[in-house]
Amino acid sequence: MMFPVAPEGRIFVIGTAWLAVITLLFGYTEAGALLVFVAIALLLLFRDFVRPIPPQALGILAPTDGTVQSLDEAVDPFTGKPARRIVIRQRALGEYNLNAPQEATLVRRVWPGKESDEKPDPQLTGQLGLAFETDEGHALSLALDLRRWPRFVRLPVITGSRIGRGKRLGFAGFGGSVTLWVPHTAHVSARPGQLVLAGADLLGELPGQKKASAEAPRS
Structure with a gap:
Protein backbone atom coordinates (compact mmCIF):
# COMPACT_ATOMS: atom_id res chain seq x y z
CA MET A 1 0.00 0.00 0.00
CA MET A 2 1.35 3.42 -0.93
CA PHE A 3 2.09 5.97 1.78
CA PRO A 4 -1.04 8.18 2.02
CA VAL A 5 -0.20 11.62 0.64
CA ALA A 6 -2.60 14.55 0.35
CA PRO A 7 -3.48 15.28 -3.31
CA GLU A 8 -2.14 18.83 -2.97
CA GLY A 9 1.33 17.54 -2.11
CA ARG A 10 1.76 14.68 -4.56
CA ILE A 11 3.34 16.76 -7.30
CA PHE A 12 5.98 18.06 -4.86
CA VAL A 13 6.75 14.61 -3.46
CA ILE A 14 6.89 12.85 -6.84
CA GLY A 15 8.84 15.66 -8.50
CA THR A 16 11.46 15.77 -5.76
CA ALA A 17 11.75 11.97 -5.70
CA TRP A 18 12.37 11.86 -9.46
CA LEU A 19 14.99 14.59 -9.19
CA ALA A 20 16.69 12.60 -6.45
CA VAL A 21 16.77 9.45 -8.61
CA ILE A 22 18.12 11.30 -11.65
CA THR A 23 20.73 13.11 -9.57
CA LEU A 24 21.94 9.86 -8.00
CA LEU A 25 22.06 8.12 -11.40
CA PHE A 26 24.36 10.85 -12.68
CA GLY A 27 26.66 10.30 -9.72
CA TYR A 28 25.91 13.42 -7.69
CA THR A 29 25.72 11.57 -4.40
CA GLU A 30 25.57 14.51 -1.99
CA ALA A 31 22.95 16.41 -3.98
CA GLY A 32 20.97 13.21 -4.49
CA ALA A 33 21.04 12.41 -0.77
CA LEU A 34 19.82 15.93 0.00
CA LEU A 35 16.93 15.54 -2.44
CA VAL A 36 16.03 12.17 -0.90
CA PHE A 37 15.87 13.89 2.50
CA ASP A 48 -3.03 12.05 4.96
CA PHE A 49 -3.82 8.91 6.95
CA VAL A 50 -7.30 7.39 6.96
CA ARG A 51 -8.87 7.60 10.41
CA PRO A 52 -11.88 5.85 11.95
CA ILE A 53 -14.90 8.16 12.25
CA PRO A 54 -16.85 8.00 15.54
CA PRO A 55 -20.31 6.43 15.08
CA GLN A 56 -22.30 9.20 16.80
CA ALA A 57 -24.55 10.54 14.02
CA LEU A 58 -24.88 14.01 15.57
CA GLY A 59 -21.32 14.17 16.86
CA ILE A 60 -19.31 17.28 15.98
CA LEU A 61 -15.90 16.23 14.68
CA ALA A 62 -12.67 18.16 14.99
CA PRO A 63 -12.02 19.86 11.61
CA THR A 64 -8.23 19.89 11.97
CA ASP A 65 -5.37 18.39 13.97
CA GLY A 66 -4.39 20.66 16.81
CA THR A 67 -4.99 21.96 20.30
CA VAL A 68 -8.24 23.54 21.45
CA GLN A 69 -7.28 27.11 22.29
CA SER A 70 -10.55 28.57 23.47
CA LEU A 71 -14.29 28.05 23.87
CA ASP A 72 -16.72 30.92 24.21
CA GLU A 73 -20.14 32.29 23.37
CA ALA A 74 -20.29 34.22 20.10
CA VAL A 75 -22.42 35.01 17.06
CA ASP A 76 -22.26 32.89 13.92
CA PRO A 77 -20.64 35.14 11.25
CA PHE A 78 -22.98 33.82 8.54
CA THR A 79 -26.35 33.44 10.26
CA GLY A 80 -25.99 36.16 12.89
CA LYS A 81 -27.44 33.78 15.47
CA PRO A 82 -26.00 32.92 18.90
CA ALA A 83 -23.37 30.22 18.67
CA ARG A 84 -20.60 28.52 20.55
CA ARG A 85 -17.16 29.22 19.14
CA ILE A 86 -14.30 26.72 19.24
CA VAL A 87 -10.80 27.84 18.21
CA ILE A 88 -8.20 25.18 17.37
CA ARG A 89 -4.53 25.90 16.76
CA GLN A 90 -3.03 23.49 14.24
CA ARG A 91 -0.23 21.24 15.40
CA ALA A 92 3.20 22.44 14.32
CA LEU A 93 3.96 19.06 12.72
CA GLY A 94 0.51 18.44 11.18
CA GLU A 95 -1.36 16.73 9.66
CA TYR A 96 -2.61 19.88 7.93
CA ASN A 97 -5.82 18.60 6.35
CA LEU A 98 -9.26 20.12 6.87
CA ASN A 99 -12.22 17.80 7.48
CA ALA A 100 -15.97 18.34 7.65
CA PRO A 101 -17.26 18.54 11.24
CA GLN A 102 -20.63 17.06 10.25
CA GLU A 103 -22.52 15.69 7.26
CA ALA A 104 -23.83 18.85 5.66
CA THR A 105 -24.20 20.96 2.54
CA LEU A 106 -21.84 23.85 1.88
CA VAL A 107 -24.23 26.78 1.50
CA ARG A 108 -21.80 29.67 1.39
CA ARG A 109 -18.10 30.33 0.92
CA VAL A 110 -16.37 33.66 1.58
CA TRP A 111 -12.74 34.60 0.95
CA PRO A 112 -12.67 38.40 1.37
CA GLY A 113 -10.56 40.16 -1.23
CA LYS A 114 -9.96 37.04 -3.32
CA GLU A 115 -13.19 35.17 -4.00
CA SER A 116 -15.54 37.87 -2.78
CA ASP A 117 -15.61 41.67 -2.65
CA ALA A 131 -20.99 27.93 6.03
CA PHE A 132 -22.69 24.53 6.28
CA GLU A 133 -26.23 23.36 6.91
CA THR A 134 -27.12 19.87 8.09
CA ASP A 135 -30.19 17.86 7.10
CA GLU A 136 -31.66 18.74 10.50
CA GLY A 137 -31.32 22.45 9.69
CA HIS A 138 -28.39 23.16 12.00
CA ALA A 139 -25.88 25.78 10.89
CA LEU A 140 -22.15 25.25 11.36
CA SER A 141 -19.51 27.70 10.20
CA LEU A 142 -15.80 27.19 9.72
CA ALA A 143 -12.99 29.69 9.17
CA LEU A 144 -9.28 29.39 8.37
CA ASP A 145 -6.96 32.16 9.48
CA LEU A 146 -4.97 33.20 6.40
CA ARG A 147 -2.72 35.73 8.11
CA ARG A 148 -0.01 33.22 8.99
CA TRP A 149 2.83 32.40 6.58
CA PRO A 150 3.78 30.23 4.81
CA ARG A 151 0.23 30.02 3.50
CA PHE A 152 -0.70 27.06 1.33
CA VAL A 153 -4.48 26.66 1.40
CA ARG A 154 -6.26 24.47 -1.14
CA LEU A 155 -10.00 23.95 -0.63
CA PRO A 156 -11.65 22.74 -3.86
CA VAL A 157 -15.12 22.34 -2.32
CA ILE A 158 -17.76 24.54 -3.95
CA THR A 159 -21.07 25.95 -2.81
CA GLY A 160 -23.82 23.34 -3.04
CA SER A 161 -21.49 20.42 -2.37
CA ARG A 162 -22.78 17.79 0.03
CA ILE A 163 -20.04 16.54 2.31
CA GLY A 164 -20.02 13.49 4.55
CA ARG A 165 -19.07 13.45 8.23
CA GLY A 166 -15.33 13.69 8.67
CA LYS A 167 -14.69 13.80 4.93
CA ARG A 168 -11.70 15.73 3.72
CA LEU A 169 -12.34 19.30 2.51
CA GLY A 170 -8.80 20.12 1.43
CA PHE A 171 -5.44 21.35 2.69
CA ALA A 172 -5.54 23.97 5.45
CA GLY A 173 -2.03 25.41 5.31
CA PHE A 174 0.68 25.20 7.94
CA GLY A 175 0.28 25.91 11.64
CA GLY A 176 -2.62 28.36 11.50
CA SER A 177 -5.83 28.41 13.49
CA VAL A 182 -21.78 25.51 16.31
CA PRO A 183 -25.39 26.15 17.44
CA HIS A 184 -25.63 27.57 20.95
CA THR A 185 -27.85 24.61 21.86
CA ALA A 186 -25.11 22.12 20.97
CA PRO A 192 -9.06 24.21 26.23
CA GLY A 193 -5.69 22.51 25.95
CA GLN A 194 -7.17 19.30 24.56
CA LEU A 195 -5.34 17.73 21.62
CA VAL A 196 -7.72 16.66 18.84
CA LEU A 197 -7.36 14.84 15.52
CA ALA A 198 -9.32 15.87 12.43
CA GLY A 199 -12.27 13.65 11.58
CA ALA A 200 -11.57 11.28 14.48
CA ASP A 201 -12.14 13.16 17.74
CA LEU A 202 -15.45 14.57 18.97
CA LEU A 203 -15.79 18.19 20.05
CA GLY A 204 -19.40 17.77 21.12
CA GLU A 205 -22.82 16.87 19.79
CA LEU A 206 -25.61 18.65 17.96
CA PRO A 207 -29.12 18.69 19.41
CA GLY A 208 -31.77 16.43 17.89
CA GLN A 209 -34.22 17.18 15.11
CA LYS A 210 -34.55 20.91 14.51
CA LYS A 211 -36.72 21.30 11.42
CA ALA A 212 -40.37 21.61 12.30
CA SER A 213 -42.42 18.57 11.48
CA ALA A 214 -45.64 18.81 9.53
CA GLU A 215 -48.67 19.94 11.51
CA ALA A 216 -50.64 17.02 12.86
CA PRO A 217 -54.08 16.58 11.26
CA ARG A 218 -56.98 17.84 13.31
CA SER A 219 -59.66 15.44 14.40
Missing part, protein backbone atom coordinates in the same frame (compact mmCIF):
# COMPACT_ATOMS: atom_id res chain seq x y z
CA VAL A 38 13.66 16.66 1.06
CA ALA A 39 11.36 14.09 -0.57
CA ILE A 40 10.93 12.25 2.74
CA ALA A 41 10.27 15.54 4.54
CA LEU A 42 7.59 16.46 1.98
CA LEU A 43 6.10 12.99 2.29
CA LEU A 44 5.65 13.50 6.02
CA LEU A 45 4.49 17.09 5.61
CA PHE A 46 1.67 16.14 3.24
CA ARG A 47 0.69 12.87 4.92
CA GLU A 118 -18.41 41.83 -0.10
CA LYS A 119 -17.59 43.18 3.32
CA PRO A 120 -17.43 40.19 5.66
CA ASP A 121 -18.43 39.85 9.27
CA PRO A 122 -15.54 41.26 11.38
CA GLN A 123 -14.91 37.75 12.69
CA LEU A 124 -13.94 36.69 9.15
CA THR A 125 -11.35 39.42 8.58
CA GLY A 126 -8.29 37.78 7.04
CA GLN A 127 -10.01 34.41 6.97
CA LEU A 128 -11.60 32.01 4.53
CA GLY A 129 -15.10 31.19 5.75
CA LEU A 130 -17.34 28.22 5.00
CA VAL A 178 -9.26 27.07 12.62
CA THR A 179 -12.45 28.46 14.14
CA LEU A 180 -15.69 26.50 14.32
CA TRP A 181 -19.08 27.98 15.22
CA HIS A 187 -23.34 20.22 23.72
CA VAL A 188 -19.61 20.98 23.60
CA SER A 189 -17.42 18.46 25.39
CA ALA A 190 -14.00 19.70 24.22
CA ARG A 191 -11.87 21.66 26.68
